[in-house]
Structures are given as structure tokens and as C-alpha cells.
Amino acid sequence: MSAADDWQEVLPEAAQAYLEGRRLDEVECIVADIAGVARGKAMPASKFAKQTQFYLPNSIFLQTITGDWADVEEMPYTEPDMVLTPDFSTATAAPWTADYTIQVIHDIHDQTGAPVPIAPRNVLRHICELYAAEGLTPIVAPEMEFYLVAPNIDPAQEVMPPMGRTGRRAAARQAYSMSAVDEYGPVIDDIYDFAEAQGFEIDGILQEGGAGQVELNMRHGDPIRLADEIFFFKRLIREAALRHNCYATFMAKPIQNEPGSAMHIHHSVVDSKTGQNIFSTPDGGETPEFLHFIAGMQRHLPSVIALMAPYVNSYRRYVPDFAAPINLAWGRDNRTTGLRVPISGPEARRVENRLAGMDCNPYLGIAASLACGYLGLKEKVPPENEYTGDAYSRMADIPNTFGEALAVFERSEAVQRILGREFCRVYQAVKALEYKEFLQVISPWEREHLLLNV
Structure with a gap:
């Protein structure tokens, strides 16, 4: 039995049914970033079968929704690799693709084997x-x-x-x-x-x-x-x-x-x-x-509105x-x-x-x-x-602007402790940068009502 056969046998029933009688072409190795955007790598199924781990830089969790990068003092910008291990229980079809593709969410650890605390899936775990x-x-x-x-x-x-x-x-x-x-x-x-x-x-x-x-x-x-x-x-x-x-x-x-x-x-x-x-x-x-x-x-919900x-x-x-x-x-x-x-x-x-x-x-x-x-x-x-x-x-009685919500989030000792201080520092930095970028944008409302009236 080949290595490819080995790993495909542990796939969930729906994924096996999708591949029955078909040749798997590609595997997407994915994780969710801070925004919930899928990040990762796609590779031929034959290559995936030969590897047990994959690597992505920890900087994927410093990226804003606009594509900029936050600066976190405790995370020197050397972009060390994180270790990604497939969680085969998450394997599922990508039925809209032209070829036969499986998506697999990966667990994320550092190079010592410890869960990366800033990975959103690890925060929930x-x-x-x-x-x-x-x-x-x-x-x-x-x-x-x-x-x-x-x-x-x-x-x-x-x-x-x-x-x-x-x-x-x-x-x-x-x-x-x-x-x-x-x-x-x-x-x-x-x-x-x-x-x-x-x-x-x-x-x-x-x-x-x-x-x-x-x-x-x-x-x-x-x-x-x-x-x-x-x-x-x-x-x-x-x-x-x-x-x-x-x-x-x-x-x-x-x-x-x-x-x-x-x-x-x-x-x-x-x-x-x-x-x-x-x-x-x-x-x-x-x-x-x-x-x-x-x-x-x-x-405590006011302190986490910035996440919701x-x-x-x-x-x-x-x-x-x-x-x-x-x-x-x-x-x-x-x-x-x-x-x-x-x-x-x-x-x-x-x-x-x-x-x-x-x-x-x-x-x-x-x-x-x-x-x-x-x-x-x-x-x-x-x-x-x-x-x-x-x-x-x-x-x-909840924050009514994003800036206010971020300030409440940063001040909450209980929330910082339970979600993890390292994660909270990264989230605060990413979202503060997004908010700063937004404040540089002049909206149509401002041009319509302020340009000639004030």
C-alpha cells in the first residue's frame, strides 16, 4: 500500500465518497489568519503524500485586511517558520474546482512543538x-x-x-x-x-x-x-x-x-x-x-466586542x-x-x-x-x-466605534489573561494599524457635506 493510500484511508467519510473512483489531483493545506482568511499552500497530491509537515512564517498573523504588516515589539521581524501538521478530520472536498481537490486545515506549532498562541484556532482550543x-x-x-x-x-x-x-x-x-x-x-x-x-x-x-x-x-x-x-x-x-x-x-x-x-x-x-x-x-x-x-x-462582552x-x-x-x-x-x-x-x-x-x-x-x-x-x-x-x-x-452599553472597542479590549485584565497576552498584543497591533489606515480615508459623505459648506 502506498503512502498516498495510507493517508486517504483516514479521511472523513464525505471526502472518501467524493474521491471514490477518482484520482485526487491537489491538496490545499490551509489555516485561518487573524481575519479568518485562508492562508496556506496548494500542492499535487503525490507531493502531499510524501510529507508529514509543512511550514509557513509566523508573519501571516501580522497581516492586516489591507495587506499591510503590523509591528509587534515582542516579535522581531525575522519571520521564523511555524510547523503545520494536517488535521485529517477536517479534510473536505473543494467541489467547485476544475480538478479533484481536497482542503485540509492544519494544526500550528512552533519549532519546539508548542501550540502557536496567536493562531486563532489555537485560541479557541x-x-x-x-x-x-x-x-x-x-x-x-x-x-x-x-x-x-x-x-x-x-x-x-x-x-x-x-x-x-x-x-x-x-x-x-x-x-x-x-x-x-x-x-x-x-x-x-x-x-x-x-x-x-x-x-x-x-x-x-x-x-x-x-x-x-x-x-x-x-x-x-x-x-x-x-x-x-x-x-x-x-x-x-x-x-x-x-x-x-x-x-x-x-x-x-x-x-x-x-x-x-x-x-x-x-x-x-x-x-x-x-x-x-x-x-x-x-x-x-x-x-x-x-x-x-x-x-x-x-x-465581559464589552471587552471582546473588538473581536466580534x-x-x-x-x-x-x-x-x-x-x-x-x-x-x-x-x-x-x-x-x-x-x-x-x-x-x-x-x-x-x-x-x-x-x-x-x-x-x-x-x-x-x-x-x-x-x-x-x-x-x-x-x-x-x-x-x-x-x-x-x-x-x-x-x-x-457596548462600544459604538471600533476605536472605543479596541481601547476597552486593551484595558481588560481578565480578557487579556484568558485569551492569552501574546495573542492579544498581536490582535491589538493588527487592528490598530487597520484603524489608523481607515482614518486616512476621506469618505464621500465628507466630500459631499463638508467640502463647500464648512
Whole structure:
């Protein structure tokens, strides 16, 4: 048996089914950078089979979304190599390619074998390990919102909704409309087909409130696996859209006067030995841990908004009455609150964090959210009283600009400690540089209203 046969035999069932009777041409060795962009190498399958490790410089985590490079004093710019080892459990098809290609996410260690602490996937793994040390297993279920938009090759032009099957542009304010989804049915069909080929399970797809805005619901499960799937899904959805002359965007607020796109995260925590949801008592009631988890999110979420809303555009989503929260109120079955407790049976009792934007790195957004809940479980303080009215009428209590969010992030001792100081230094440096670059840009609004009037 050849080396190639050896490694292909350990691939997940969906990947093996995709390759059945076919010759694998290429393997993409990938990791997620700070922004959640896929970085890595593509190589012939025959070469991949002969190697057990690969290398990338640690500078990939210093790159901004604009392609610049942050300067971190504790990281001399010699670009030492990190060691990448394939995690074959993540192997999945790339069914949009012309040849037969498999994608594999890689674990990242330094040259001594220690996990690289600034790698986003390692940050999430570290948070999960903190839960495991307490005998607990966190469970998440993310929701993905995104827009299908007309091709936009000129950044100076406003983003427009896509043209539908009827020849009309997608309409807004059609939430849950099946006819609206049918307008771009061919794109949805390809999303389903690609997901099936990749072995991903979709709980449902629905029309959201914006023009061309779609929500995709995912099954609940292990945080790292779900973050991997979101990482893959973003590419999958973009590729499906390109097949039909439109773009898919995960930008938090791509269209003026339309709702933004969120990545709502549902959380529960189970006892690792018994599998019981620690948010529910044996008779179905709410436990102190349930309330402590909520309290931790209320207390610490402002410090991690910079990870859940990682760009200046992200804060355009936090607008009252535009389906996005503006504060940290919590309530049962109340979609105006930042923290919602959905209707469920005791075994599925959970907390939904509605603050994270779809533009966040899924590893970091989920890690930050779980970190806040973990701190609540350790601190054992009660939450505010449940909010039963329209929470949009309450004052905002989250940072409302990216600069403010970065400052709160930098000042939080608890968050710096739990996420890792080295990671926080790198994230702060990358995002501060992005913010500085943004502040050099003069917007059309400024030219229109200030050029001749002030």
C-alpha cells in the first residue's frame, strides 16, 4: 500500500465518497489568519503524500485586511517558520474546482512543538481546554447571515441587491418569504450541493430582512468543529454565488439602510461525564450556572466586542430597530436583547449571543463568547434582572466605534489573561494599524457635506 493510500484511508467519510473512483489531483493545506482568511499552500497530491509537515512564517498573523504588516515589539521581524501538521478530520472536498481537490486545515506549532498562541484556532482550543479542566464541554450552534449582491468591481459604487430570476432586483423587508428565496434559488441549490459534497449538515436556509440577505442555520456541536465549518462555508458560499454572476458578502453592513449580518452564537454547557446540560436542574428548572453564564457575558462582552465586531463597518450594524442589539440586556424569547434565551426544553436550554457580526473570524468570535461565559461560571455573580420590554429603548452599553472597542479590549485584565497576552498584543497591533489606515480615508459623505459648506 502506498503512502498516498495510507493517508486517504483516514479521511472523513464525505471526502472518501467524493474521491471514490477518482484520482485526487491537489491538496490545499490551509489555516485561518487573524481575519479568518485562508492562508496556506496548494500542492499535487503525490507531493502531499510524501510529507508529514509543512511550514509557513509566523508573519501571516501580522497581516492586516489591507495587506499591510503590523509591528509587534515582542516579535522581531525575522519571520521564523511555524510547523503545520494536517488535521485529517477536517479534510473536505473543494467541489467547485476544475480538478479533484481536497482542503485540509492544519494544526500550528512552533519549532519546539508548542501550540502557536496567536493562531486563532489555537485560541479557541485553549478556551475549550479551560472548560475541559473543569469537567465541562461547551456546545455551540452558530447562525450565519450574509448577502447575495450584484457584482461590484468599483469600490466607489454602492453595493446593489442581485438580479433575481424574475429580472427584478431582490427586495427588502421580505423576511421568511419563500418566493424571495426562490429568486436566487440556483445559488441556494449550489450551496446545498457543495455542502453535501463536503459533508456539512445545514439545518435550514431562510430569507432575512435585507434585500438579498440569507440566513443559514447550522447544527449544534463542538466549538472547534463548528468554527472549522464556518471557515469552510464562507468560501463555499462565495464560490456558489460566483457561478451565478453575483457576490456573496459577509461584511457586517454592506448596504445602506438595510439590516446588518450577524453570526448569532447559541451556547450550552454539558457535564463531560454525564452529558447533562448544566443550565438545567433534574426537574427542568434553571440552575445558578445558567445565570452565572449570562452574568459573565454581561460583564465581559464589552471587552471582546473588538473581536466580534472587528472592523469600522461592523459598528454600522448596531442600530436600534435594525435587528441588531445595542446593549447587554438579557431576556427569554426577546429578540431585542443582546442576550436571548430561546424557547426550548430543559435539555436544550441555551443562551444566544446576538452581538457577533458575520465579519468576525469564527474561531475568535466563538472563543471570545465562550470566554465570557467561562469567566461568569468562575466568578459566580448574578446577572441583571431579565429585561421583558423593548430593549432598543434602553441606553446602549457596548462600544459604538471600533476605536472605543479596541481601547476597552486593551484595558481588560481578565480578557487579556484568558485569551492569552501574546495573542492579544498581536490582535491589538493588527487592528490598530487597520484603524489608523481607515482614518486616512476621506469618505464621500465628507466630500459631499463638508467640502463647500464648512
